[in-house]
Amino acid sequence: AEAAPACLQLPAALAGYSSLQLQAEHSAVPRPILCFTLSQDGVLYICVDSQCKRPPAWMLRDGYRSTGDRLHCSGGAQYLVYRRFVRAGVRVRLGANPSKM
Numbered sequence: 073a074e075a076a077p078a079c080l081q082l083p084a085a086l087a088g089y090s091s092l093q094l095q096a097e098h099s100a101v102p103r104p105i106l107c108f109t110l111s112q113d114g115v116l117y118i119c120v121d122s123q124c125k126r127p128p129a130w131m132l133r134d135g136y137r138s139t140g141d142r143l144h145c146s147g148g149a150q151y152l153v154y155r156r157f158v159r160a161g162v163r164v165r166l167g168a169n170p171s172k173m
Contacts, residue, residue, distance in 0.1 A: 083141035083153060086117060106166040113160050119143045119151035127154060130167035 118136060120127045127136065136154040143151040158164055 078146040082143065083139070085139065085141060085155075086143070086153070089117065105168055107163060109163050110158050110160055114158055116156050116158055116164065118154045118156075118166070120154065122150040122152050124152075127152075128167055130165075134165075 116136075117139075118127075118131060120131075122142065126132075131154060134156060136156045139153045139155050141153040143153060145151065
């Protein structure tokens with residue numbers, strides 16, 4: 073499997089946050105690929121490859137909005153940053169990231 077690009081320039085809003093990187097091979101999975109519940113209110117950030125024309129439909133449906141920030145990574149890769157406020161106890165479902173959006 074190809075290694076995830078290393079982040080070279082992190083937007084200030086993301087400094088100090090924990091991260092989870094999901095690889096492109098998950099793109100064909102039709103159901104949520106990660107589900108969890110927050111124990112307290114929080115803000116979730118998702119980074120989408122800047123080559124995608126738009127974020128996955130599930131992100132827009134679930135209320136993720138662009139922050140206007142970009143994550144700059146090795147190899148020239150760039151990711152657009154989206155965020156969503158989530159209340160404690162709400163079940164979060166992260167869907168696939170289709171590679172040809």
